[in-house]
Amino acid sequence: MTTLRQRKGSKGKEPSPAAELQSQQHNCCSEHHPEKILHGDWSWGAIIWTSVGWSVSVGLGLLCCIYVATLHENDLWFSNIKEVEREISFRTECGLYYSYYKQMLHAPSIQEGLKEMIHDNLTESKRTINLLQRMNIYQEVFLSVLYRLLPIQSYLEPVYFYIYTVFSLQAVYVIALYLTAWLLSGSWLAGALTGVWYILNRVDTTRVEFTISLRENWSLPFLALQVAAITCYLRPQLTTLQQKVMVWLMYVTTFCFCLTWQFNQFILLVQALVIYTLDCGDFLTTTQVTTLYLVQVSSLLSVWFLQFCNSMILGSLVLSFIVAALFIRHCQPGVKTGSLVVRLGKVLLHSALVLLLTVTINYLAKKALQLQSDEHIFKFIKSKFALGSTRDFDASLYLCEEAFGLLPLDTLERLAGTLLLYPYVLTLLLLCGMLVAAALQNLSRPNRGSTEEKKGAREGQVAAFRPDVAYNLLHTLFYGLLAFSTMRMKYIWTGHMCAVAAYGVCGTELWTVLLSALRFNTKLLLRLVRYVVPVVMIGFLYYKFWPKLMEELSELREFYDPDTVELMTWISTKTPKQAVFAGSMQLLAGIKLCTGRVLTNHPHYEDKDLRERTRQIMDGPGEDDPDLVPATHPRFCDAIKTDAAAYNALFTRTFQNKTFHVYRLKKKRKKNTKGSSEPSVTQ
Numbered sequence: 285m286t287t288l289r290q291r292k293g294s295k296g297k298e299p300s301p302a303a304e305l306q307s308q309q310h311n312c313c314s315e316h317h318p319e320k321i322l323h324g325d326w327s328w329g330a331i332i333w334t335s336v337g338w339s340v341s342v343g344l345g346l347l348c349c350i351y352v353a354t355l356h357e358n359d360l361w362f363s364n365i366k367e368v369e370r371e372i373s374f375r376t377e378c379g380l381y382y383s384y385y386k387q388m389l390h391a392p393s394i395q396e397g398l399k400e401m402i403h404d405n406l407t408e409s410k411r412t413i414n415l416l417q418r419m420n421i422y423q424e425v426f427l428s429v430l431y432r433l434l435p436i437q438s439y440l441e442p443v444y445f446y447i448y449t450v451f452s453l454q455a456v457y458v459i460a461l462y463l464t465a466w467l468l469s470g471s472w473l474a475g476a477l478t479g480v481w482y483i484l485n486r487v488d489t490t491r492v493e494f495t496i497s498l499r500e501n502w503s504l505p506f507l508a509l510q511v512a513a514i515t516c517y518l519r520p521q522l523t524t525l526q527q528k529v530m531v532w533l534m535y536v537t538t539f540c541f542c543l544t545w546q547f548n549q550f551i552l553l554v555q556a557l558v559i560y561t562l563d564c565g566d567f568l569t570t571t572q573v574t575t576l577y578l579v580q581v582s583s584l585l586s587v588w589f590l591q592f593c594n595s596m597i598l599g600s601l602v603l604s605f606i607v608a609a610l611f612i613r614h615c616q617p618g619v620k621t622g623s624l625v626v627r628l629g630k631v632l633l634h635s636a637l638v639l640l641l642t643v644t645i646n647y648l649a650k651k652a653l654q655l656q657s658d659e660h661i662f663k664f665i666k667s668k669f670a671l672g673s674t675r676d677f678d679a680s681l682y683l684c685e686e687a688f689g690l691l692p693l694d695t696l697e698r699l700a701g702t703l704l705l706y707p708y709v710l711t712l713l714l715l716c717g718m719l720v721a722a723a724l725q726n727l728s729r730p731n732r733g734s735t736e737e738k739k740g741a742r743e744g745q746v747a748a749f750r751p752d753v754a755y756n757l758l759h760t761l762f763y764g765l766l767a768f769s770t771m772r773m774k775y776i777w778t779g780h781m782c783a784v785a786a787y788g789v790c791g792t793e794l795w796t797v798l799l800s801a802l803r804f805n806t807k808l809l810l811r812l813v814r815y816v817v818p819v820v821m822i823g824f825l826y827y828k829f830w831p832k833l834m835e836e837l838s839e840l841r842e843f844y845d846p847d848t849v850e851l852m853t854w855i856s857t858k859t860p861k862q863a864v865f866a867g868s869m870q871l872l873a874g875i876k877l878c879t880g881r882v883l884t885n886h887p888h889y890e891d892k893d894l895r896e897r898t899r900q901i902m903d904g905p906g907e908d909d910p911d912l913v914p915a916t917h918p919r920f921c922d923a924i925k926t927d928a929a930a931y932n933a934l935f936t937r938t939f940q941n942k943t944f945h946v947y948r949l950k951k952k953r954k955k956n957t958k959g960s961s962e963p964s965v966t967q
Contacts, residue, residue, distance in 0.1 A: 334472075341458075341463065342459065344475075345456065345459040348455060349452055349454050352451055352486070352490070353448070353493075355493045355837070356494070356496070358837065358840050358841065359494065360373055360841070361842035361843060362843075368849055368853065372849065376873055376887050377497075377873055377887035378498055379497070379873040379878075380407075380876055380877070380888060381419075381424060381497040382446065382496075382497045384401065384425070385427060386442070386877065387400060388400075388401070389428050389431065389442055394432060401414075401425065405882075406883070407883055408883065409864045409882045409962075416590075417592040418890070420591075423543075427445065431445050453501065454490065457482075457505035458478075460505065461508055461780065461782060462479050463475065464508070464756070465477070465783040468753060468756060469791040471814060473790050474789065474790035476818070477785075477790065478786040480822055481704050481785065482782045485704060488698060488699060489775065489779050491775070499545040499547075502545065503545035506537045506544065508779060510537035511759065513530055513533040516530050516752075517531065517572075518572065518755055519750075534576075538579055538580060542586075548584075548587070550601075551776065553600075553601050554762050554763060555759070555762075556602050556606055557762060558755065558759055558762050559573060559755075562751070564631050565719075565727070565754075566620055566723070566726035566727065567723070567751050577606045580606060584603060596655060598649060598653060599649045599655040601642070604642045604649060605642045607641075607645055608642040611641065612634060616634055616637075618630075623728075628727065631727075658890065660682075664678070664682045664688070666679070667683060668683060677899050681889075687772040690768065691770075691771050695771075704781065711788025711793075714788075714793060714797060715757045715793065718749060719758075722749035722754075753793075760784045789817055790814050790815075795813050796810065847942055847943035848874070852879060855881060859963065863881050863962075864881070864963070865963050867964060868965075869887045869898065934949065935949060935950065944965060945965070946963050946965050948963050948964075
C-alpha cells in the first residue's frame with residue numbers, strides 16, 4: 285500500500301433600497317471599472333488602476349501554482365525518488381491517462397504514436413480500441429507532441445513538463461475566477477479576495493496536488509474561463525466587435541472544457557438549465573439565449589468530430605434538451621405575452637413540452653445509435669435517489685466510493701472558518717430575493733408591440749437586475765445543488781463560490797441594502813465600505829492563515845511503497861511483454877503505466893463491454909432484491925491464498941510479497957502447441 289512517511293529532520297424616509305441600487309450600480313467607483321478600458325477610456329488613472337488589477341491577478345495565479353507544486357514535492361519528495369516510484373504516485377485512473385503521454389513519447393515518431401492511439405490493443409486484451417474516440421486524452425497527445433517539438437529535452441524531464449502544465453492551469457483557474465469577480469463587482473479587490481479564498485480553501489477547491497492527471501484538473505480551468513467570458517458577454521453596452529470576440533472566447537473555452545473531460549455533457553446540461561431558467565424569467569434576449577445554446581452545441585459537435593464521431597456525444601441529454609428548447613421556443617413565440625398568471629401558465633406548459641420532447645429525442649437518438657455507454661450514469665442517479673434498483677453492480681461500484689456520496693457537513697465548517705461561507709450565504713439570500721422580484725416584474729410587464737418599446741423595456745430590465753449577475757447567481761445555485769448531491773462535484777461549485785462571495789463583499793447590492801437599513805446610505809460611504817472591508821478581510825485572513833500555510837509547506841514527507849515497487853519491477857523484468865494481467869482496476873492502471881503490459885480492465889468505465897468484463901458477480905435474483913444472502917463460497921482473493929487443490933489445479937503462484945500475490949492461469953495444452961497464461965494479481 286502506498287504511504288507517506290515523515291522525512292528525518294523535518295517538523296511536523298429615504299429612497300428605497302431598490303431605487304438606490306439602480307442608481308448606485310452605475311455610479312459607484314465607476315472610474316476604476318474595467319468597462320472604462322473596455323469602452324476606450326485610456327486615461328492614466330484607468331490604465332494604472334487596471335494594470336495593477338491585472339498584475340495582482342497574475343501574481344495570485346502564480347502563487348496558487350507554486351503552492352500546489354510545492355505541496356506535491358513536499359508530500360512525495362518527487363525530485364528525489366526513482367522513476368518507477370514517480371509513476372506509482374499517479375494513482376488509479378491518473379496512472380492510466382499518464383501512461384498514454386508516456387506511450388506517445390516512447391513511440392518512434394509522432395505519426396507512429398498516433399497510430400498506436402487509434403489502434404490500441406494493450407489497454408483491453410483481445411480488443412483493438414480507438415483511444416482518441418473512447419477517452420478524453422487529447423491533452424496527453426498534445427503535450428507529448430509539444431515536448432517532442434520544443435528544445436527542452438535536455439533541461440526538463442517529461443514528467444515535470446506534464447505536471448508543471450497541470451499546475452500552471454491552476455494559475456489560469458484563479459485568474460479566471462478573479463476576472464469573474466472583477467467583472468461582477470467593478471473592483472479588482474473582489475478578484476483579489478477571490479484568489480485568497482481559493483488558495484486558503486484548497487482542500488475544498490482543488491485536489492490537483494495528489495490527483496494530477498484527473499480529467500477535472502484539466503477541464504475546470506477552461507470552465508472558469510468560459511464563465512468569465514459569459515459574464516462579459518452578458519454585460520450591457522458591448523460593441524458588436526466585442527460581442528463577437530466574447531462569442532469566440534466562449535466557444536474556444538467550452539470546446540477545451542468538453543475535449544478534456546468525459547463528463548462534459550452532464551456539466552453542460554446543468555448550464556443549459558441555467559440558460560433556460562433565465563430565458564423563462566425574461567432576463568436574456570432571444571439573441572443571447574440562442575447564442576449561448578449554439579456555443580454549447582458547436583463545441584460538443586467539434587469534440588464529436590475530433591473523437592471520431594463518438595456516439596455518446598450525439599446521444600447526450602444536453603443536445604436533446606437544447607434541440608427541444610429551441611424547437612418549442614420557435615413554435616411558441618407568444619409564451620411571454622399576457623398577464624402574470626397567463627404567462628406563468630404558459631411557462632409551465634412550455635417547460636412540460638420541452639421536458640417531454642427532450643426525453644423523446646434522447647430516447648430515439650440512443651435507439652438509433654444503439655448507445656449504452658452512459659447508461660451506468662443514469663443507473664447511479666436512480667440508485668442514489670432510490671429511484672431504481674439498489675442491487676445494480678455498476679451503480680454500487682460508484683456508491684461505495686465516498687467521492688460519490690453526499691457532501692459532508694464539515695465542508696461547510698471549513699468554508700466558514702475562512703469567512704467564505706457567511707458573505708456567500710448573505711449574498712445568495714439577497715440576490716435570490718431580488719431575482720424573484722425582478723422575474724415577477726418582467727413577467728408582469730404588458731406586451732409591447734414596437735421594436736422601440738421592446739428595446740426600452742429591455743433597458744429598464746437591465747437596470748433592475750443585470751443579466752450577468754443573474755447568470756452567475758443561478759450558476760452557483762445549480763452547481764451548489766449538484767455539489768451537495770455528489771461530493772466529487774463540489775470542485776465545480778467551491779471555486780465559483782469564492783467569486784460570488786467576493787462580489788457580495790465588493791459589489792453594491794449587499795451594502796446598499798445594509799446601509800439603507802442603517803440610514804447611512806451615501807455614495808461616499810458606499811464607496812468607502814466597498815474598498816475598506818475587502819482590504820480588512822484580506823489583512824485578517826493573512827494574519828490568521830499565513831503562519832498555517834508556512835507550517836504546512838514546512839512539513840516534508842517522502843513516497844514509500846516498497847511492495848508496489850517490488851511488484852512493478854518483477855513484472856517488468858520477469859514476465860513477457862505480451863503477458864495479460866487481471867486484477868483490481870486501480871492496480872491495473874499502475875501496471876499499464878509502469879510496465880506497459882496488456883490489461884483485462886481499467887478504471888475508465890464509459891464502455892458497456894468493459895463494464896460487463898469488470899462485473900464478477902450477479903446483481904441478484906430480482907431487479908430490486910433488498911435481501912443480501914451470504915455467499916456459499918469464500919471470497920476468491922482470500923480462498924486462492926489457501927493453496928486448496930481446487931485452486932491449485934487452475935492457478936500457479938509466481939510472485940508474492942507482504943501485499944501482493946501474482947498467479948498464473950493454467951490453460952489446457954492442445955496437442956503440439958504451447959499453452960498460454962494470464963497472470964492474476966491479488967492483494
